[in-house]
Amino acid sequence: MTFINYASREINCKIVYYGPGLGGKTTNLQYIYDSTAAQAKGKLISLATETDRTLFFDFLPLDLGTVRGFKTRFHLYTVPGQVFYDASRKLILKGVDGMVFVADSQRERMDANIESLFNLELNLKQHGYDLMKVPYVLQLNKRDLPNVVSAADLTAELRRKGEPVFEGVANRGIGVFDTLKAVAKQVLLELRKNGGG
């Protein structure tokens, strides 16, 4: 839920990266963190297991600059992708303004992508959201690996509503900012539609 603070002239929006385990959600945030100027970002917080698997969430606050005199800040979150962390995933979706689905392009992860997308729709519904109405972007990650499904087939399988689709190699930054920009744009345009209230 967007938070507009007229006193400090700030607007805060929440974007959540969703997708199957080991698909590259945290890597997206890590790349954004590594390539953003120090004054534009806060700390990257990772609540992870000892083996670096996301346990609860990753969090990165990002200042994008000023729009019409208001400081525009995006709070980026990831969810834990592993199936059994569903209760945690659900909590993080609360108050979401925009979603990114990070799909793993590898052939053997196709079922995991479909299961995770189904889980996203279900969890959004439980919070009273409809994926069809939420600002949303699909990222096809790991395009550099040898065993990938073609982008056309992945898109045909995973695209839900004509959302923007980006091919990505998150660990090299390919597609990372295109994805973020596309979802941020939809979130801000949604604000225009709602007239801020």
Place this chain on the structure above:
Amino acid sequence: MSTPVVLYEQEYEQLKRVITRLCADANAKFVFLVDKNGQQIAAHGEMLNLDTTSLASLTAGNVAATDGLAHLIGERGFPVLSHEGEKDNLHISIVAARVILVVIFDERSSLGLVRLRVKRATGEMNSIFELIDAKIDRERDMGVALDSPFAEITEEDIDALFN
């Protein structure tokens, strides 16, 4: 999509006054208000270099996880959480059902004093949040569009953010 949460200058100043007084009355080091989605609303205190953005996000995560636990055992929620450290302690409570009040205190105060002062401040803040809700409802009923800075945002404005 849900409508945005809006905070105006007048109510912000009122909230700020309440937490400033709470900080003094409770002998606390730091008091801050954060919404349940992890967005900081107001803060007051003496702790320098405190990363309040991270604090806000982790507090919201903590409250969300604890609420989840409560539901699992058939409780509606745990409205007060307390964390005791070697030097500093955290007192976390819910205000107006949707805002989290966090008090950081050390040995100069006590849990009992903090709880007492928080109770009074919570009553005052509940009234302020009722006023905010009433104001937004009134304006909506009258068909008054909120003075949104985003009503005329253009795609060029957005592109400029990323350049």
